[in-house]
Amino acid sequence: MWKAFRVKQSLENGITEEKNKSGFRKKLISVQLLIVLVAVMLFCSGCAGKMNAKKIFRQSSENMQKVTSSANHVELAIQMSDILNLMEVNMEMDLENTTEPPAGHAKGTARVTIKDSEVSADLELYQVEEDGKQVTYSGTNGSWKKESAEGSSENHLGIDGNIFAQEGGKALESFHLSEQETTVNGKACYQLYGDVTGTELMGLLGKEMVEAYHLVNLPEEDAIRNLKIPVIFDIYKEELLPAKIVVDMSDVMGDLYKSYGETTKVNLYSIVLQFTDYNKVDEIHVPDEIKNSAK
Numbered sequence: 356m357w358k359a360f361r362v363k364q365s366l367e368n369g370i371t372e373e374k375n376k377s378g379f380r381k382k383l384i385s386v387q388l389l390i391v392l393v394a395v396m397l398f399c400s401g402c403a404g405k406m407n408a409k410k411i412f413r414q415s416s417e418n419m420q421k422v423t424s425s426a427n428h429v430e431l432a433i434q435m436s437d438i439l440n441l442m443e444v445n446m447e448m449d450l451e452n453t454t455e456p457p458a459g460h461a462k463g464t465a466r467v468t469i470k471d472s473e474v475s476a477d478l479e480l481y482q483v484e485e486d487g488k489q490v491t492y493s494g495t496n497g498s499w500k501k502e503s504a505e506g507s508s509e510n511h512l513g514i515d516g517n518i519f520a521q522e523g524g525k526a527l528e529s530f531h532l533s534e535q536e537t538t539v540n541g542k543a544c545y546q547l548y549g550d551v552t553g554t555e556l557m558g559l560l561g562k563e564m565v566e567a568y569h570l571v572n573l574p575e576e577d578a579i580r581n582l583k584i585p586v587i588f589d590i591y592k593e594e595l596l597p598a599k600i601v602v603d604m605s606d607v608m609g610d611l612y613k614s615y616g617e618t619t620k621v622n623l624y625s626i627v628l629q630f631t632d633y634n635k636v637d638e639i640h641v642p643d644e645i646k647n648s649a650k
Contacts, residue, residue: 358430358529361445362508373642382518397465406545406592407532408527408531408532408547409528410528411461411545411547411590412530412533412547413593415590415595416646418595418596419596419597422454422596422634422635423455423634424451424452424453424454424636425513425632426450426451426452426630426631426632426633426636427449427452427628427629427630428436428447428449428450428628428629429446429447429448429449429450429463429564429626429627429629430446430447430627430628431445431564431567431625431626431627432445432446432625432634433445433570433621433623433625434621434623434624435571435620435622435624437617438618440469440470441468441469441470441511442468443466443467443468444465444466444567446463446465446533446567446568447462447463447464448464450512450638451636452512452513452514453638453639456484456638457484458482458483459480459481459482459483459512459513459639460480460482460512461480461513462479462480463479464476464478464480464621465478465568467570476495477495477496477497478493478495478496478568480493480512481512482511482512483639483641486550487606488503488505489504489505489510490502490503491503491504491512492641492649494645499645499648500649500650501646501649509562510562510563511561513561514559514561514628518623522636527547529549530547530549531548532545532546532547533546533547535544537589539589539591539598540598540629540631542591542593543593544592544598544599545589546587546590547587547588547590548587548588549584549585549586550585551586552580552581552582552584553565553582553584554580554581556584556586556602557579557580559600560602560626560628565579565626566579569620575615578615579608579611579647582607583607584602584603584607585602585603586601586602587600587601587602589601594633595628596633597630598630599628599630601625601626602625603624604626605623605624605625609621
Protein backbone atom coordinates (compact mmCIF):
# COMPACT_ATOMS: atom_id res chain seq x y z
CA MET A 356 0.00 0.00 0.00
CA TRP A 357 2.73 2.42 1.06
CA LYS A 358 4.72 1.54 -2.01
CA ALA A 359 1.75 2.20 -4.28
CA PHE A 360 1.17 5.51 -2.57
CA ARG A 361 4.79 6.53 -3.18
CA VAL A 362 4.53 5.60 -6.83
CA LYS A 363 1.33 7.61 -7.13
CA GLN A 364 2.92 10.56 -5.32
CA SER A 365 5.97 10.37 -7.56
CA LEU A 366 3.78 10.38 -10.65
CA GLU A 367 1.78 13.36 -9.37
CA ASN A 368 4.99 15.24 -8.54
CA GLY A 369 6.34 14.48 -11.99
CA ILE A 370 3.16 15.74 -13.63
CA THR A 371 3.18 18.88 -11.48
CA GLU A 372 6.86 19.47 -12.23
CA GLU A 373 6.24 19.02 -15.93
CA LYS A 374 3.33 21.46 -15.77
CA ASN A 375 5.54 23.96 -13.95
CA LYS A 376 8.24 23.54 -16.58
CA SER A 377 5.67 23.93 -19.34
CA GLY A 378 4.28 27.07 -17.70
CA PHE A 379 7.78 28.47 -17.26
CA ARG A 380 8.57 27.77 -20.92
CA LYS A 381 5.37 29.53 -21.97
CA LYS A 382 6.23 32.51 -19.78
CA LEU A 383 9.78 32.56 -21.16
CA ILE A 384 8.49 32.45 -24.73
CA SER A 385 6.03 35.24 -23.92
CA VAL A 386 8.82 37.40 -22.48
CA GLN A 387 11.03 36.70 -25.50
CA LEU A 388 8.19 37.62 -27.86
CA LEU A 389 7.60 40.81 -25.89
CA ILE A 390 11.28 41.74 -26.13
CA VAL A 391 11.29 41.09 -29.87
CA LEU A 392 8.08 43.11 -30.30
CA VAL A 393 9.49 46.06 -28.36
CA ALA A 394 12.72 45.90 -30.36
CA VAL A 395 10.77 45.88 -33.64
CA MET A 396 8.63 48.80 -32.48
CA LEU A 397 11.70 50.79 -31.46
CA PHE A 398 13.41 49.98 -34.74
CA CYS A 399 10.38 51.02 -36.77
CA SER A 400 10.00 54.14 -34.70
CA GLY A 401 13.65 54.96 -35.41
CA CYS A 402 13.08 54.41 -39.12
CA ALA A 403 10.05 56.68 -39.14
CA GLY A 404 11.91 59.37 -37.22
CA LYS A 405 15.14 59.16 -39.19
CA MET A 406 16.01 62.55 -40.63
CA ASN A 407 16.78 63.15 -44.27
CA ALA A 408 17.35 66.31 -46.33
CA LYS A 409 13.71 66.61 -47.35
CA LYS A 410 12.40 66.35 -43.77
CA ILE A 411 14.98 68.81 -42.47
CA PHE A 412 14.22 71.40 -45.15
CA ARG A 413 10.48 71.00 -44.68
CA GLN A 414 10.68 71.46 -40.90
CA SER A 415 13.14 74.34 -41.24
CA SER A 416 10.82 76.03 -43.71
CA GLU A 417 7.92 75.73 -41.27
CA ASN A 418 10.07 77.08 -38.43
CA MET A 419 11.30 80.00 -40.53
CA GLN A 420 7.71 81.09 -41.11
CA LYS A 421 7.46 81.71 -37.36
CA VAL A 422 10.62 83.83 -37.25
CA THR A 423 9.97 87.56 -36.90
CA SER A 424 13.56 88.70 -37.38
CA SER A 425 17.08 87.43 -37.98
CA ALA A 426 20.63 88.72 -37.72
CA ASN A 427 23.50 87.53 -39.90
CA HIS A 428 27.18 88.04 -40.55
CA VAL A 429 28.30 87.69 -44.17
CA GLU A 430 31.79 87.43 -45.64
CA LEU A 431 32.32 87.72 -49.37
CA ALA A 432 35.73 86.90 -50.85
CA ILE A 433 36.68 87.16 -54.52
CA GLN A 434 40.02 86.81 -56.28
CA MET A 435 40.24 87.20 -60.05
CA SER A 436 43.17 87.54 -62.41
CA ASP A 437 43.41 88.76 -65.98
CA ILE A 438 46.78 88.42 -67.74
CA LEU A 439 49.06 90.30 -65.31
CA ASN A 440 46.34 92.01 -63.28
CA LEU A 441 45.12 90.59 -59.99
CA MET A 442 41.97 91.85 -58.31
CA GLU A 443 40.75 90.94 -54.85
CA VAL A 444 37.46 91.87 -53.22
CA ASN A 445 36.84 91.29 -49.52
CA MET A 446 33.63 92.34 -47.83
CA GLU A 447 32.29 91.84 -44.34
CA MET A 448 28.81 92.94 -43.36
CA ASP A 449 26.38 92.52 -40.50
CA LEU A 450 22.79 92.14 -41.67
CA GLU A 451 19.49 92.29 -39.86
CA ASN A 452 15.97 91.75 -41.14
CA THR A 453 12.42 91.98 -39.85
CA THR A 454 9.32 90.44 -41.40
CA GLU A 455 6.61 92.76 -40.01
CA PRO A 456 7.16 95.31 -41.30
CA PRO A 457 9.50 93.93 -43.98
CA ALA A 458 12.78 95.83 -43.61
CA GLY A 459 16.53 95.29 -43.71
CA HIS A 460 19.72 96.96 -42.54
CA ALA A 461 23.32 96.14 -43.43
CA LYS A 462 26.59 97.70 -42.34
CA GLY A 463 30.18 96.74 -43.06
CA THR A 464 33.35 97.39 -45.02
CA ALA A 465 34.61 96.51 -48.49
CA ARG A 466 38.21 96.35 -49.67
CA VAL A 467 39.13 96.20 -53.33
CA THR A 468 42.76 95.52 -54.25
CA ILE A 469 44.01 95.89 -57.83
CA LYS A 470 47.71 95.20 -58.28
CA ASP A 471 49.32 97.03 -55.36
CA SER A 472 46.57 99.58 -54.92
CA GLU A 473 43.85 99.13 -52.29
CA VAL A 474 40.62 101.04 -51.87
CA SER A 475 38.49 100.66 -48.76
CA ALA A 476 34.97 101.87 -48.14
CA ASP A 477 32.46 101.84 -45.31
CA LEU A 478 29.11 100.58 -46.56
CA GLU A 479 25.64 100.85 -45.06
CA LEU A 480 22.22 100.03 -46.51
CA TYR A 481 18.62 100.35 -45.41
CA GLN A 482 15.69 98.73 -47.18
CA VAL A 483 12.15 99.68 -46.16
CA GLU A 484 8.67 100.08 -47.60
CA GLU A 485 7.52 103.62 -48.41
CA ASP A 486 4.21 104.39 -50.09
CA GLY A 487 3.82 100.77 -51.17
CA LYS A 488 7.26 100.63 -52.81
CA GLN A 489 10.53 99.04 -51.80
CA VAL A 490 13.03 101.79 -51.08
CA THR A 491 16.77 101.24 -50.64
CA TYR A 492 19.08 103.80 -49.05
CA SER A 493 22.72 102.98 -49.78
CA GLY A 494 25.64 104.83 -48.25
CA THR A 495 29.34 104.77 -49.12
CA ASN A 496 31.68 106.62 -46.76
CA GLY A 497 28.77 108.75 -45.56
CA SER A 498 27.39 109.68 -49.00
CA TRP A 499 23.80 108.46 -49.49
CA LYS A 500 21.56 107.70 -52.46
CA LYS A 501 17.96 106.55 -52.64
CA GLU A 502 16.43 104.06 -55.08
CA SER A 503 12.82 102.93 -55.39
CA ALA A 504 11.65 99.71 -57.01
CA GLU A 505 8.69 97.39 -57.13
CA GLY A 506 8.91 94.47 -54.71
CA SER A 507 10.81 91.52 -56.16
CA SER A 508 11.76 88.06 -54.94
CA GLU A 509 15.38 88.95 -55.74
CA ASN A 510 15.46 92.60 -54.72
CA HIS A 511 15.79 92.07 -50.99
CA LEU A 512 18.49 92.92 -48.51
CA GLY A 513 19.72 89.85 -46.68
CA ILE A 514 18.04 86.47 -46.42
CA ASP A 515 14.59 85.72 -47.74
CA GLY A 516 12.54 84.42 -44.79
CA ASN A 517 11.08 81.68 -46.97
CA ILE A 518 14.49 80.38 -47.96
CA PHE A 519 13.56 76.70 -48.19
CA ALA A 520 10.50 77.19 -50.34
CA GLN A 521 12.06 78.76 -53.42
CA GLU A 522 10.35 77.59 -56.60
CA GLY A 523 7.82 75.68 -54.50
CA GLY A 524 10.58 73.81 -52.68
CA LYS A 525 11.85 72.09 -55.84
CA ALA A 526 15.22 73.83 -55.68
CA LEU A 527 16.29 71.79 -52.66
CA GLU A 528 14.80 68.38 -53.50
CA SER A 529 18.11 67.02 -54.80
CA PHE A 530 20.12 67.96 -51.68
CA HIS A 531 21.91 65.31 -49.64
CA LEU A 532 22.42 64.93 -45.90
CA SER A 533 26.05 64.59 -44.89
CA GLU A 534 27.04 61.71 -42.63
CA GLN A 535 29.27 64.07 -40.65
CA GLU A 536 27.79 66.28 -37.94
CA THR A 537 29.04 69.89 -37.86
CA THR A 538 29.11 72.58 -35.18
CA VAL A 539 28.17 76.26 -35.50
CA ASN A 540 28.22 78.65 -32.53
CA GLY A 541 28.93 75.66 -30.31
CA LYS A 542 25.73 73.88 -31.39
CA ALA A 543 25.38 70.60 -33.27
CA CYS A 544 24.13 70.91 -36.84
CA TYR A 545 22.95 68.83 -39.76
CA GLN A 546 24.88 69.57 -42.95
CA LEU A 547 23.17 69.42 -46.33
CA TYR A 548 24.77 69.93 -49.71
CA GLY A 549 23.63 70.24 -53.31
CA ASP A 550 23.29 72.60 -56.29
CA VAL A 551 20.91 75.46 -57.03
CA THR A 552 20.57 77.67 -60.10
CA GLY A 553 21.78 81.25 -60.09
CA THR A 554 18.16 82.42 -60.19
CA GLU A 555 17.31 80.33 -57.12
CA LEU A 556 20.38 81.64 -55.31
CA MET A 557 19.34 85.23 -56.03
CA GLY A 558 15.93 84.45 -54.59
CA LEU A 559 17.68 83.14 -51.48
CA LEU A 560 20.43 85.70 -50.85
CA GLY A 561 19.28 88.61 -52.99
CA LYS A 562 20.59 89.66 -56.39
CA GLU A 563 22.93 92.31 -54.98
CA MET A 564 24.81 89.91 -52.73
CA VAL A 565 25.24 87.21 -55.38
CA GLU A 566 26.58 89.81 -57.84
CA ALA A 567 28.99 91.16 -55.19
CA TYR A 568 27.20 94.51 -54.86
CA HIS A 569 28.47 95.56 -58.32
CA LEU A 570 32.12 95.34 -57.26
CA VAL A 571 32.76 92.78 -60.03
CA ASN A 572 32.26 93.29 -63.76
CA LEU A 573 30.21 90.36 -65.01
CA PRO A 574 30.48 89.29 -68.67
CA GLU A 575 26.72 89.92 -68.96
CA GLU A 576 24.09 91.25 -66.56
CA ASP A 577 22.09 88.01 -66.26
CA ALA A 578 24.99 85.65 -66.87
CA ILE A 579 24.76 84.00 -63.46
CA ARG A 580 21.11 82.96 -63.72
CA ASN A 581 21.54 79.58 -65.41
CA LEU A 582 24.63 78.43 -63.52
CA LYS A 583 24.47 75.38 -61.27
CA ILE A 584 26.02 76.58 -58.03
CA PRO A 585 27.07 74.33 -55.11
CA VAL A 586 25.64 75.36 -51.73
CA ILE A 587 26.12 73.96 -48.22
CA PHE A 588 23.52 74.48 -45.49
CA ASP A 589 24.23 73.92 -41.79
CA ILE A 590 20.96 73.51 -39.85
CA TYR A 591 20.79 73.59 -36.05
CA LYS A 592 19.71 70.10 -34.92
CA GLU A 593 17.75 71.28 -31.91
CA GLU A 594 16.01 74.37 -33.29
CA LEU A 595 15.88 73.15 -36.91
CA LEU A 596 16.71 76.64 -38.12
CA PRO A 597 19.54 77.71 -40.49
CA ALA A 598 22.93 78.18 -38.85
CA LYS A 599 25.22 78.86 -41.83
CA ILE A 600 25.14 78.99 -45.63
CA VAL A 601 28.30 78.50 -47.70
CA VAL A 602 28.31 79.27 -51.43
CA ASP A 603 31.37 78.45 -53.54
CA MET A 604 31.06 79.88 -57.04
CA SER A 605 34.78 79.73 -57.89
CA ASP A 606 34.67 76.96 -60.52
CA VAL A 607 31.34 77.87 -62.12
CA MET A 608 32.32 81.54 -62.43
CA GLY A 609 35.63 80.55 -64.00
CA ASP A 610 33.76 78.45 -66.58
CA LEU A 611 31.35 81.34 -67.15
CA TYR A 612 34.06 83.82 -68.14
CA LYS A 613 35.68 81.17 -70.31
CA SER A 614 32.37 80.56 -72.13
CA TYR A 615 32.30 84.25 -73.08
CA GLY A 616 35.83 84.05 -74.48
CA GLU A 617 37.28 86.17 -71.69
CA THR A 618 40.76 85.72 -70.28
CA THR A 619 39.62 86.35 -66.72
CA LYS A 620 40.45 83.56 -64.30
CA VAL A 621 38.43 83.17 -61.12
CA ASN A 622 40.58 81.86 -58.29
CA LEU A 623 37.98 82.46 -55.58
CA TYR A 624 34.34 83.54 -55.44
CA SER A 625 32.72 82.60 -52.14
CA ILE A 626 29.94 83.79 -49.87
CA VAL A 627 29.71 82.64 -46.25
CA LEU A 628 26.67 83.72 -44.28
CA GLN A 629 26.21 82.86 -40.62
CA PHE A 630 23.02 83.33 -38.61
CA THR A 631 23.85 85.00 -35.30
CA ASP A 632 20.40 85.61 -33.79
CA TYR A 633 16.69 85.00 -34.25
CA ASN A 634 13.76 87.12 -33.06
CA LYS A 635 15.96 89.73 -31.36
CA VAL A 636 16.08 92.55 -33.93
CA ASP A 637 14.21 95.76 -33.08
CA GLU A 638 12.07 97.51 -35.67
CA ILE A 639 14.26 99.02 -38.39
CA HIS A 640 13.93 102.75 -39.13
CA VAL A 641 15.89 104.93 -41.55
CA PRO A 642 17.32 107.90 -39.61
CA ASP A 643 15.93 111.30 -40.70
CA GLU A 644 19.40 112.68 -41.46
CA ILE A 645 19.91 109.85 -44.00
CA LYS A 646 16.50 110.44 -45.58
CA ASN A 647 17.20 114.16 -45.87
CA SER A 648 20.69 113.76 -47.37
CA ALA A 649 19.92 110.92 -49.81
CA LYS A 650 19.89 111.90 -53.49
